[in-house]
Ligand code: AHM
């Protein structure tokens with residue numbers, strides 16, 4: 001098994017564990033905030049502990065960086081892979097029984113966009129699914145947990161040139177004029193609103209239904225948006241670009257053009273089919 005395969009195997013195991021915990025664990029809050037100021041749910045912390053314990057067993061993991069940890073956890077200094085992850089994205093929606101997920105970015109040696117070599121997310125919905133994208137330039141693959149406890153390959157995922165869905169986040173009273181006009185134009189062209197508030201589910205829906213746009217823009221009160229570059233944005237940017245789509249922060253040609261200055265850095269972000277991203281550039285330029 002290659003080192004990356006060992007990491008994917010570990011992710012499969014933790015995804016099964018976390019999906020079990022989501023069903024039965026306490027939904028309460030802890031007394032702590034994470035580095036971006038969200039009060040941590042017990043489930044956020046538990047998911048983080050499950051993932052940490054599993055990756056600690058792998059010699060090929062150099063360090064872990066988590067949305068729920070203030071600092072990096074160094075494991076094996078001479079190893080290659082740094083894993084940046086959001087242990088339970090959308091966790092505040094577990095109480096309403098919506099689908100949530102875990103997101104993993106696998107970086108080689110250093111935490112910068114060009115060193116992201118693979119991305120994976122799990123989605124805990126009515127079914128347990130995993131999307132694995134094991135290299136740049138290859139299509140992401142969808143797997144689904146079968147009754148026998150094994151993940152079975154379902155299909156490769158590819159975005160159409162243009163989609164039909166529009167998922168748009170953040171408080172609208174803080175949107176810029178150009179964002180309001182752009183989103184309105186998409187609806188006028190016939191796009192339908194789909195937004196649950198868990199980026200894993202919203203991006204998964206767009207990816208599986210062939211295309212559209214997911215955006216979390218800059219707002220007047222959050223000029224750098226909300227979503228975190230290393231754990232959330234780049235893993236999905238990798239998957240969307242490899243699936244034939246495009247990404248941007250609104251001012252660049254790809255989310256991979258971002259410069260990382262801190263671990264918990266956030267950015268405005270757009271992920272979608274090529275048509276929607278091109279249209280965004282017309283409104284945003
Ligand atoms: P989380 O990682 O603390 O769950 O927060 C991230 C979530 C994303 O999944 C989602 O896209 C976004 O926050 C929703 O935010 P908003 O309600 O402001 O649109």
Ligand code: MG
Nearest residue numbers: 086089090232
């Ligand atoms: Mg998240």
